[in-house]
Structures are given as structure tokens and as C-alpha cells.
Amino acid sequence: MNRIIAYIKTLGLLLELLFCNFFLRLFLRKPNYDKKYRISLCGIFKNEASFLKEWIEFHEMIGVEHFYLYNNNSEDNYKEILQSYIDRGLVTLVDWPYDQAQIAAYQNFYETYRHETQWVSFLDIDEFFCPRYAKTIGEWLSTMDKYPVLVLYWRMFGTSGKLHHNNDELVIEQYHVSWDHLYHCGKCLVNTDYGISVFDTSTHHLTRVKYPLFGGFFNVTVFPANQFGWFVFDPIHFGRFFDESKYSIQINHYWSKAWEVYEKKRRMTDVYFKENPKLNLSYFYEHEHENRTENHTIFRFLMQLKLKMGLFDYENN
Numbered sequence: 001m002n003r004i005i006a007y008i009k010t011l012g013l014l015l016e017l018l019f020c021n022f023f024l025r026l027f028l029r030k031p032n033y034d035k036k037y038r039i040s041l042c043g044i045f046k047n048e049a050s051f052l053k054e055w056i057e058f059h060e061m062i063g064v065e066h067f068y069l070y071n072n073n074s075e076d077n078y079k080e081i082l083q084s085y086i087d088r089g090l091v092t093l094v095d096w097p098y099d100q101a102q103i104a105a106y107q108n109f110y111e112t113y114r115h116e117t118q119w120v121s122f123l124d125i126d127e128f129f130c131p132r133y134a135k136t137i138g139e140w141l142s143t144m145d146k147y148p149v150l151v152l153y154w155r156m157f158g159t160s161g162k163l164h165h166n167n168d169e170l171v172i173e174q175y176h177v178s179w180d181h182l183y184h185c186g187k188c189l190v191n192t193d194y195g196i197s198v199f200d201t202s203t204h205h206l207t208r209v210k211y212p213l214f215g216g217f218f219n220v221t222v223f224p225a226n227q228f229g230w231f232v233f234d235p236i237h238f239g240r241f242f243d244e245s246k247y248s249i250q251i252n253h254y255w256s257k258a259w260e261v262y263e264k265k266r267r268m269t270d271v272y273f274k275e276n277p278k279l280n281l282s283y284f285y286e287h288e289h290e291n292r293t294e295n296h297t298i299f300r301f302l303m304q305l306k307l308k309m310g311l312f313d314y315e316n317n
Helices: 002-022 049-061 078-088 102-112 137-141 259-266 281-288 297-308
Strands: 037-045 066-071 091-095 117-122 127-131 149-157 177-179 186-191 209-213 218-222 249-254 291-294
Touching: 002 218, 037 102, 037 137, 049 066, 049 078, 049 127, 049 297, 066 078, 066 102, 078 091, 102 117, 127 137, 127 149, 127 297, 249 297
Parallel strands: 037 066, 037 117, 066 091, 149 249
Antiparallel strands: 117 186, 127 249, 149 177, 149 186, 177 291, 209 218
8 A cells, every 4th residue: 555655646746747847837937036135045054153254255256145044053153253244234143042953944034034035045054056157146047047946956075085174275175076976966046936835854955836827826836947947856857868067057065074074063963863874984985985076166266255255465465
């Protein structure tokens, strides 16, 4: 009986996928862009103060207009790092002192702030949007914004063989050894005109939304589309049909950084997992052993970011 139920569910998903790919696209429309912000990020963090500045500066540089950050019981100097951005109106800071409440934080954002921004991505502090050709995320999005949800895939980066993190170098500079292929998992950009169907483990990886048809007479569930305009769901991503050189964007996921950073992370409670899988060394090696190449795509932004952050000392040069 369980197997029959599973087959029925799979068949239902396939029918939904076919509907989205061969019928729904006829009704897609671009948003009006009448909200306060065009593109925002929502993230939850815990004891990641040393990485917040680079993450914010980089994403502001490529066109993110606002950041909704949920603090999950951090004990470091996060407030000191964020205060200037809060004063500028760039960051909205929310205290979120609940255990394993990452998805609940996203739901809180969607219920509280979605009216302020046209697009949002639920991005972690170790994830960086990386357009390959466009100069900003908005420029890239302008050719894809008729889709209600877009999924962008991870490029996974490991330790680059480093035991210790260099605090005098940027994350995007010192970690450049990566997987030799895009991961089948990633994060989504969501048009907030549409309600999210369900808040669960799929919310930030493969967000599904309610799309009104025929004047709102009824809603259909819509899968995210990849950058080639194909609606996808796990495990059907259509990635094998496309040469990776054709991808115009990736999300650089600095999953571990140096071993000392990973070791610290694996010893503390997680914002999502009750039992932290990072405690299992085999979990680490499963990811680390996939790092077989170098990827410098994000280096195209490196000099711009260094100058934006004031890392060049004009008085001593």
C-alpha cells in the first residue's frame, strides 16, 4: 500500500511538472516592481560575525537592496558589525532565540516583511550569488523575472587545504578549490507576489508557490524554474541537458572554509539540525573529496569588493 501511495504521489508531481512546463508558461507575467525594494536577502546566522561584513558588502555591491537578518543566539560581536548597516537602513535585524527554527524564521519573514520587497532569497552567510556575465543580480534577473520562482545551483567550495582561516583575506579570495560540477541543490529567488505553498525542508532549496489563474479563480502549485526556463523538482532538474559552460549564474557555497572554522561549527548547535551532521567526519570527507578543480568566476568582482570595503590603504601606498 505504501508503495502504491508513493507511485501516486510521484505521478502527481510529474503531471504538475508537465503542466508547468507546457501550459503554465503561457500565463507568466513580469512583476510590477511597486514595492520598496527590488531584491532582498533573508538569512539566519549564529556566531558568524567575522563573515557578515563581507557577505553584506558583496551582495549590496551586486544589487541587493536590503537584508533581513535573524540572529539565532549569537554570542559574538555581531551587533557591532551590523550597527552601521542598521543605521543606514540597509539591514533589518530580528532576534530569533529558538532552537532549530530556521524554517520558522523564513515563515516569519514572509508573513511580516514580504510586502516590502519584490524578490527574496533565503541565503546563508556562507553563500554568495555569482553571476558569470551580468554585473548585478538585477541585470541577470531582468531576463528571467516572469517566472514566479527561480532556482540557482550551488558551486561547492571546501577547505582549499587550509587548516586555519586567514582573517586578513576575504572568503571569496582564499577559497577557490571547488567541486568540478554544479550541485543538484541550490537556493531560490522568490517573487513575493505569490504565497509560498509550504514551509518545510524544501522552502529555501526548491520553493513552490501558489499561482493564480483566470483572475484568481483558482490557484495552481508552481515549481521553481532553472535559468533555462524549465520548471524542476527533485530529482528532476534537467541539468544533464545543458553544458555547464552555458550556465550564467551560480551560488558559491563556502560550505566548510578552513578546518578550524568547520571544527568550530560542528561543535555548536545548528540553526536547522537538532543532531548536527557535521559531527560525523565521513560527512565532511564526502564533501571535501569532491573538490577536484579550481573556480575563479567570482574573482571578477574581487577588486571591486576590496575597494568598496576600503582595503586599500591610500596613505601607505
